[in-house]
Amino acid sequence: xxxxxxxxxxxxxxxxxxxxxxxxxxxxxxxxxxxxxxxxxxxxxxxxxxxxxxxxxxxxxxxxxxxxxxxxxxxxxxxxxxxxxxxxxxxxxxxxxxxxxxxxxxxxxxxxxxxxxxxxxxxxxxxxxxxxxxxxxxxxxxxxxxxxxxxxxxxxxxxxxxxxxxxxxxxxxxxxxxxxxxxxxxxxxxxxxxxxxxxxxxxxxxxxxxxxxxxxxxxxxxxxxxxxxxxxxxxxxxxxxxxxxxxxxxxxxxxxxxxxxxxxxxxxxxxxxxxxxxxxxxxxxxxxxxxxxxxxxxxxxxxxxxxxxxxxxxxxxxxxxxxxxxxxxxxxxxxxxxxxxxxxxxxxxxxxxxxxxxxxxxxxxxxxxxxxxxxxxxxxxxxxxxxxxxxxxxxxxxxxxxxxxxxxxxxxxxxxxxxxxxxxxxxxxxxxxxxxxxxxxxxxxxxxxxxxxxxxxxxxxxxxxxxxxxxxxxx
Amino acid sequence: xxxxxxxxxxxxxxxxxxxxxxxxxxxxxxxxxxxxxxxxxxxxxxxxxxxxxxxxxxxxxxxxxxxxxxxxxxxxxxxxxxxxxxxxxxxxxxxxxxxxxxxxxxxxxxxxxxxxxxxxxxxxxxxxxxxxxxxxxxxxxxxxxxxxxxxxxxxxxxxxxxxxxxxxxxxxxxxxxxxxxxxxxxxxxxxxxxxxxxxxxxxxxxxxxxxxxxxxxxxxxxxxxxxxxxxxxxxxxxxxxxxxxxxxxxxxxxxxxxxxxxxxxxxxxxxxxxxxxxxxxxxxxxxxxxxxxxxxxxxxxxxxxxxxxxxxxxxxxxxxxxxxxxxxxxxxxxxxxxxxxxxxxxxxxxxxxxxxxxxxxxxxxxxxxxxx
Numbered sequence: 065x066x067x068x069x070x071x072x073x074x075x076x077x078x079x080x081x082x083x084x085x086x087x088x089x090x091x092x093x094x095x096x097x098x099x100x101x102x103x104x105x106x107x108x109x110x111x112x113x114x115x116x117x118x119x120x121x122x123x124x125x126x127x128x129x130x131x132x133x134x135x136x137x138x139x140x141x142x143x144x145x146x147x148x149x150x151x152x153x154x155x156x157x158x159x160x161x162x163x164x165x166x167x168x169x170x171x172x173x174x175x176x177x178x179x180x181x182x183x184x185x186x187x188x189x190x191x192x193x194x195x196x197x198x199x200x201x202x203x204x205x206x207x208x209x210x211x212x213x214x215x216x217x218x219x220x221x222x223x224x225x226x227x228x229x230x231x232x233x234x235x236x237x238x239x240x241x242x243x244x245x246x247x248x249x250x251x252x253x254x255x256x257x258x259x260x261x262x263x264x265x266x267x268x269x270x271x272x273x274x275x276x277x278x279x280x281x282x283x284x285x286x287x288x289x290x291x292x293x294x295x296x297x298x299x300x301x302x303x304x305x306x307x308x309x310x311x312x313x314x315x316x317x318x319x320x321x322x323x324x325x326x327x328x329x330x331x332x333x334x335x336x337x338x339x340x341x342x343x344x345x346x347x348x349x350x351x352x353x354x355x356x357x358x359x360x361x362x363x364x365x366x367x368x369x370x371x372x373x374x375x376x377x378x379x380x381x382x383x384x385x386x387x388x389x390x391x392x393x394x395x396x397x398x399x400x401x402x403x404x405x406x407x408x409x410x411x412x413x414x415x416x417x418x419x420x421x422x423x424x425x426x427x428x429x430x431x432x433x434x435x436x437x438x439x440x441x442x443x444x445x446x447x448x449x450x451x452x453x454x455x456x457x458x459x460x461x462x463x464x465x466x467x468x469x470x471x472x473x474x475x476x477x478x479x480x481x482x483x484x485x486x487x488x489x490x491x492x493x494x495x496x497x498x499x500x501x502x503x504x505x506x507x508x509x510x511x512x513x514x515x516x517x518x519x520x521x522x523x524x525x526x527x528x529x530x531x532x533x534x535x536x537x538x539x
Numbered sequence: 540x541x542x543x544x545x546x547x548x549x550x551x552x553x554x555x556x557x558x559x560x561x562x563x564x565x566x567x568x569x570x571x572x573x574x575x576x577x578x579x580x581x582x583x584x585x586x587x588x589x590x591x592x593x594x595x596x597x598x599x600x601x602x603x604x605x606x607x608x609x610x611x612x613x614x615x616x617x618x619x620x621x622x623x624x625x626x627x628x629x630x631x632x633x634x635x636x637x638x639x640x641x642x643x644x645x646x647x648x649x650x651x652x653x654x655x656x657x658x659x660x661x662x663x664x665x666x667x668x669x670x671x672x673x674x675x676x677x678x679x680x681x682x683x684x685x686x687x688x689x690x691x692x693x694x695x696x697x698x699x700x701x702x703x704x705x706x707x708x709x710x711x712x713x714x715x716x717x718x719x720x721x722x723x724x725x726x727x728x729x730x731x732x733x734x735x736x737x738x739x740x741x742x743x744x745x746x747x748x749x750x751x752x753x754x755x756x757x758x759x760x761x762x763x764x765x766x767x768x769x770x771x772x773x774x775x776x777x778x779x780x781x782x783x784x785x786x787x788x789x790x791x792x793x794x795x796x797x798x799x800x801x802x803x804x805x806x807x808x809x810x811x812x813x814x815x816x817x818x819x820x821x822x823x824x825x826x827x828x829x830x831x832x833x834x835x836x837x838x839x840x841x842x843x844x845x846x847x848x849x850x851x852x853x854x855x856x857x858x859x860x861x862x863x864x865x866x867x868x869x870x871x872x873x874x875x876x877x878x879x880x881x882x883x884x885x886x887x888x889x890x891x892x893x894x895x896x897x898x899x900x901x902x903x904x905x906x907x908x909x910x911x
Contacts, residue, residue: 119707120662129615129815142709147614149743152641152690153705154614172815173741242796243591314844314871315878319885322868326889385892394892412881441877442628445904448884449897472888 111166113181116148119155124178126150128170133183137165140222142247145183148176163187221248228253228304251301295462316410327469331509335517336465340529341483341499347531355428365403366427368455368480371527373399373419374537376453379520383452385473386511393511402454402471403431405438406461413471414443415451420539459483464502475508476517569777571601571770572784579609579635579646581788584800586706586713587638589656592794595711600656601773602715603766603783606646608723609633610730613641613704617742617814619735619874624911626730636810639715641704642745645731649721649752651762653769655714662712664690664703671701671718674772678764679757691748692718698751720762721754735910740817807873811843823906827899834903836910840874850903857899861890869907876911883907 119126126148133145139159148155167184170176221229221236225248229236232253239256241248313321344367355362376383376399385394402415414434416427437443454471459482468479481502488498503525507517527534574582582604589600610622610632618624618634621643627634646652655667668686675684683695692701703716727750753760766783774781791798803809816839823834835851848869852862868882883904890896 120659120712121664130813149615149640152613152639152703153707154638154640155707156709158709240795242799312871315873316881318868318872319881322885323888388891409877409881440628440631443877443880445880445884445901445908448880449887449901473892 109163109186111184111186112161112163114145114160114183114185116157116176116178116180116182118178119148119150119153123150125175126155126178128172128174128176129154130172131168133165135165135168139163139165139185157182159185161185161187225250225253250304254301316412320411323471324469326472330470330472330475332467332470332506333509333514333517334467335505335507335514335521337503337521337525339501339503339525340488341501342497344528344531345483345499355425358425360425360428360432362425362428363431364483365431365455365457366424367528367531368457369401369403369416369419369427369431370422370424370538371524371534372401372453372455372478373422374527374534375520375524377420377537377539378523379516381512381516382476382507382520384475384511385452386475386508390510396452398450398452400450400452402451402474403434404454404456404458405435407438407441409441412438412443412448413451413454414438414447415454417450423538454478455480459501466504468504468506470506470508475512477506479504479506568597569599569601569773569779570784571603571773571779571782572786573603573766574605574788575785576788577605577607577648578788579606579611579633580801580804581797582606582652583611583635583637583804584797585786585788585794586654586715587800587804588794588797589654590638590706590708590711590713592796593656593711595656595658595661599661599777600654601770602654602656603770604652604654605648605650605762606652607633608645608647608726609635610643610645611635611637612643613743613745614638614706614813615640615743615815616643616745617738617740617817618811619814619911620733620738620740620742620817621745622730623732623734625734625909630726630730632726632730634810635804636813637704639704639706639713640743642702642743643731644702644717645722645727646717647722647726649719649723649754649762651718651720651766653716653718657712657714659707659710659712662705662707662714664705664714667714668692668701668703668716670772670776671716671769674768675753675765677772678768679760682753682756690716692716694751694753694756697749699748700751700753702748718765719750719752720760720765721752724750724752735819737819737821738817739820740815742815742817807843807875811873811875814840814843816841819910821910823903825902825906827902834906836907838869838874838910843874845869845872845874850907852903857903858890858896861886861896861900874911876908879904879908879911 116126127150128146129149130147131145132147133139133143139145140162141159143159145157145159145165148157163185165183166186169181169183176182221241226236228250229239229248234253234256236248239248239252242252243249341364344364348362348364348367352362380395381393383396383399385396386392387394398417399419400415400417401419402413404411404413414437416422416430416434419427422430434443434447437447451471451474453474454468454477456466456468456477456479458466459480462482464481464484466479466481468477470477481504483499483501485497486500487495488500490496503521505517505521527537574585576582585602585604589602593600608630610618610627612618612621612634614637616636618636622634624634626632644650653667653671657663665686668690672684672686672692675682684692684700685696686692690703691699694700700719701716703714705714706712731745731747753765770783771781786793788794788797788801806812819836819838819840821836823832823836825832825834832853835849837847837849838845839847848866850862850866857865864886865883868886869879872878872882883900887897887900890900
């Protein structure tokens, strides 16, 4: 199979008919009987007025509601051109020709008339050509036209899809099309291939990286460490024709850009430690059913949050705010502790108000409320403002140590890693199973020094490693 | 009522697996299917699938479905104009945009939906509605139901019990309609009343009508009875067996590609982003301290995103830098309370910490968010 790729530059993209002009009907449908070649940069495409066809029920006028194409776009036969509406019926108008749209006769909300021209199309004797490449294919046999006919039904596929099928020796007639009008899409070919080989195909043939064979092993061993559950990456259909996609930054991403750009102005320092949560894990197991009876899900966060508040009572500078000119420090009276939440739309940080006067259960209730509002996208402004200190439990997803960014106007943040079962030595020098979690603090080094952060962390750690000690200091 | 078990689904699956193929060698003229799902998006996806993939030349299809509470707007409508989005969010009522035209309806399990699939040439709404009326009269001869020239079905010449919409493609078409059996009229009327003022758009407006449930006319009627009666009449008219095949809209092997269709119907881009361009021109009455401020707001919304935003605040009411930051943030963002809330609360982080400023900002933002 000999395929030529002829680069056509975008400026003369419209002038596709650099080839022998053929205009009879059969050429429109079965154009690949002709070879394509460039002649000169002179358009000899015929402009056809595509009229609005009969809608039925004696309707003579419709309103144009949406254009799917604009002037200058290439269309293939059966591509959707526009959506019109008439008396509760929405009609999709599809193109009868391959070609380039030259003129739209109506604007949105105009009344269009049946039998009158809707668009002008410059007929293209080549079939649905991609904007960059003009693909030449050899004349096809009668069985394999552009629109293959199987059992009296046409199979639609764009040239890119047909090429893909051809490269993989797939008969289009065996592929189930899931596109409009039963059109075969790229995904359908890939699914078909995956079913055949029973695997996700690599994006391109690369030299496989074979692990070096050791003398003692005949065959490289598969990773035996299945004890740790490896998150399975979500399989997505592999995009063969990778094209860069540019989108404006809006919404949640825009919010993150603003926050983090401001955070960058703060000189961060980090302090990390590991916490033995063995006792807390046990305590939570005991208390979970009690909370459930009260209708509340109890996670570890309420304990972390309450312990943080107790710590802030001793080290109030961590619950403060520095003004713009770094002239004044405001010690906030309320401990409004923010909890970073990962929602469908992105990162959001609501806060639990006045933790200093809340019980662990109160905090759990409030967290439940914030979590359900957060996932429903219904958090209010008061939930999202007024935070004084933040905790981020990224450990629910994974990770050990991180470097969290302080959220202005706060001065400190803590990120919690996942809880792992690890061997540790107890007081007697014996090895035991410990539930270990890592914490990573970041603080504003303009007003907070390492010693303060370390002492706060130690206090917080002691409350969590020995939960009973929280009872002594609970207010 | 004769309902085939899901075993028949297997039979159907063998047959539906070859799309566009002629799958009934006995060439019966019709097929009656009923969805086992009450999810509005899944059911709308089934309609899409049948419209795109089934060959309706030799065989027409009647699709029966019901949804858990949802508001369904027409293809070219504006959800802010048509319903109380705030109430929908509070009550967890879904919002869906269908692909057919027409107006907004409220669905719950007391409402049944009927979709008549035919080829484009055989598209005929009156026939279908007359079939429904005939079925109703066969069930309860004393029912005073008739079809209007607006393709509504009226009960007692006064109350609307059914609304119609249609979708036409290149080769196939469908006409679907609702039928009120025992829907919650109270919720219906409250969700279909839009509180949003100052909206100007060319979106298709709905024509409000007084509605009534068939159940109110005759308490012995149930949705099941009505579905059965209509299926029976359809079977008679198409000379097929009166049996209803159940289909599961989540079955990807039966309906390849359906999960993508279902997903697309739920995207924000489809539900809100397909709203025709509109403008919001209103005056916020902001209660601030002891006075009430009149603040004029003008916004242009295209594809569901704010294209232009103007807020007429008294001079120096907000630090000018902050005002321009607000406008810059809102421009290009979704006309959506959640996104706006995130943006405005973020902006608060980076401005001077001042209680006075904070309360002004909160007041303004709360009011802006209420517009969405």
